[in-house]
Amino acid sequence: MYKIMIVEDDPKIAGLLKSHIERYGDQAEVVTDFENVLERFKQLDPHVVLLDVNLPRYDGYYWCRQIRLVSTCPILFISARSGKMDQVMALENGADDYIPKPFEHEIVMAKVRSQLRRVYGDYAAKSEERKVVLGGLTLYLESMELELGEQRVPLSKKETILLETLLRRSPRVVSRETILEKLWDDAFVDDNTLSVNVTRARKRLAELGIEQALETVRGSGYRLLVTWKDGSRP
Structure with a gap:
């Protein structure tokens, strides 16, 4: 079972994502304290992070950079911002993928499963860590x-x-x-x-x-x- 951390301030969207993830047999954890996202990340130690851009206080780009200081786990942005520069900024700040809203839940899950295979599963690099x-x-x-x-x-x-x-x-x-x-x-x-x-x-x-x-x-x-x-x- 994999653990997916959801950082989304829209409770309805967060709930739907959680529901779909759990249908696949994985564990979904929704963050509700948007001032301590990094601390919650360290507590959960998730396999994948789903991260919105527009968040209270600090945006998703900030939290992506903070997570990258301590982890290389896959980070997928899910955002209503669909412009080219928003996607470029996400990737430049350490994200692995960017999914614009509105989205199909099947697409989100396919991208999550792809990242899980790439990092932890069949496609994961077999070389020994430096x-x-x-x-x-x-x-x-x-x-x-x-x-x-x-x-x-x-x-x-x-x-x-x-x-x-x-x-x-x-x-x-x-x-x-x-x-x-x-x-x-x-x-x-x-x-x-x-x-x-x-x-x-x-x-x-x-x-x-x-x-x-x-x-x-x-x-x-x-x-x-x-x-x-x-x-x-x-």
Whole structure:
């Protein structure tokens, strides 16, 4: 059974989508708190997201970008906006498909099933996920997760890039300039943003029981130096 998350502020449309999804034997969850869509996404951990563009407070493009920071799960926009630029914006912001309203429910379900087959089923890529390993610590680059033993913690995109850079060069020091260059993708990153992401990365490591591993080397940069409880290093 797959889990589909519906982010649609029209209760009638949301209800109809939920009904059709459940007829196919899958689970449908309708979001009603439109100020905390990302938090609800993390709680549900769905296989597919159906996302409207016109939402209260923040639009669907915003939430699509936020979800893309933590997940690569398929996102399908369903919107009354049918213009070419609306579809382009959806795809540019990380969507996998765009379905204009009014729509046929059979078309929506066919597109959902297509995404499920592509990502999780018969058509899913069989290649092993890229990862960086340091001793027993494993960073999964596509799923953006950090693993130690039986524990895994989710990461944001920038946390993943930061830890990848440090893991690949451990135990060497990596300059702030080098890390900032890695973090620059489509958005400017300043020293303050770097410091925030370093703090968050430390929290993720701490969740796995790894304390004081991400060191600040004054005047130089940062170093990831993992030491196990017995004092040994990977």
